[in-house]
Amino acid sequence: MSHSINYNLFIDGTWRFGCDGVSLPVVNPANAREFGRVAVASASDLDDALRSAQQALVRWSNTPARERGTFLIRAAKILEGKLEAAATALSREQGKTLAEAKGEYARAVETLDWNGVHAEELSAPLPIDQKRMIVPEPIGVVAAFTPWNYPAVLNARKLAAPIAAGCPVILKAAEETPSAGVYVVQALQEAGIPPGVVSLVFGNPPMISEHLLGSPVVRVLSFTGSTPVGKQLARIATANLQRCVLELGGHSPVVVFEDTDISKAVTAISEYKFECAGQSCNAPSRILVARSIYQAFLEQLVEAARRIKVGLPDDPEVEMGPMANSRRIEAMERMTRDAVIRGARVQTGGERLDRPGFYWPPTILSNVHADSLVLREEPFGPIITVEPFDTIEEAVVGANATEYGLASYIFSESTEIQKRMVRSLSAGAVSVNTLKGVSADAPLGGIKQSGYGYEGGAEGFKAFQNLKLVNSAHVVAMD
Secondary structure, three states, X not given: OOOOEEEOEEEOOEEEXXXXXXXXXXXXXXXXXXXXXXXXXXXXXXXXHHHHHHHHHHHHHOOOHHHHHXXXXXXXXXXXXXXXXXXXXXXXXXXXXXXXXXXXXXXXXXXXXXXXXXXXXXXXXXEOOOOEXXXXXXXXXXXXXXXXXXXHHHHHHHHHHHHHHOOOEEEXXXXXXXXXXXXXXXXXXXXXXXXOOEEEEOOOHHHHHHHHHOXXXXXXXXXXXXXXXXXXXXXXHHHHOOEEEEEOOOOEEEEEOOOOOHHHHHHHHHHHHOHHHHOOOOOEEEEEEEHHHHHHHHXXXXXXXXXOOEOOOOOOOOOEOOOOOHHHHHHHHHHHHHHHHXXXXXXXXXXXXXXXXOOOOOEEEEOOOOXXXXXXXXXXXXXXXXXXXXXXXXXXXXXXXXXXXXXXXXXXXOHHHHHHHHHHOOOOEEEEOOOOOOOOOOOEOOEEOOEEOOEOHHHHHHOOEEEEEEEOOOOOOOO
């Protein structure tokens, strides 16, 4: 068959096919049809990327931070000018609605711009006293790996901070959503960023990760994805003592107390949960509700879920598109079947929709046994469980009952309950009476099996710097 779109690699300032001439299909999840191809990087291509990044390191690390930031600010404006086309491509590849794709690209633009604006400030020397200071320096070449669920904002996040900090980046973007990598890298290229500062590769993930992390040229691993893969990459990184920033899986609870405005909580939860068909590590996956309002809450949530219009992502009336691939449909079927066998009740949804493409409806489960797969594995889809609790102690235990610790959410008007829950919840982020994504100026990091290190804000910037301690008998003037 003929293919209308081809996505290539970007190495040493040039777009090119992989040396072996191999490509992978790009599939539209709305109809399960292939519509393009993406180039596969060979070992030779990766060696070229490593060589190019290493050669760029000295020049880029010595480029004034203000100038480095200017490239990112320029790239943000360029990307903003292409937002409509970029969002359309992302929606076709990933399945999220066009409105969601536009919102994601707006966050990508914000991420590039924020790091560009703050590059000089976050690279400045930090005085300790009159004779000592900390001088931040770029740590070196970064190997970054991004998933397919929020590829535009995650590609921007992986590139913006290290580039602003003075580190060349080799980005392995998701093969299922290649346009997101291409649009962000094209913006940087058009902004005039020097060759070698950014490379973009696609291909066989295990081969690419082993090859890049097997090179002493790479000094930092930055990865967003599943916990098992993150652990595997961290093990490989130990051989060269590469610093790791790992944003891994989540299994986020929402705790709803009896003083909550039920309708407001239901609206906030359903809107955030079913964005991107629930394929978000920060999305809530378990709801714990005070028993006194449990039935009323459950009924309203089920009603809200049933109202969500599922369909083609380019239809402006559609609120939830298809899942990204057949693997996610299989996971939804497996988790639902397991929960039902163990006694769960399907309040709504629970079966694949009978139409072309990878469609699964908003699904709400109650009476879910604690050993069910949906409570032990990251669901990563439009499935959520709802269970009652009787005491705040029980709510805390239930909320913290998984091995993950990425995000948690609470709904209560009581300041005492809010303070206690913020202190008690084992998560990198706790949101009170709201559910929303993380902006570029704030650090995000998981605990427990959800990873370590931070992305975003000053803390995320520092991940790509060595902090050199300077001692002197006299004051040393540093630019």
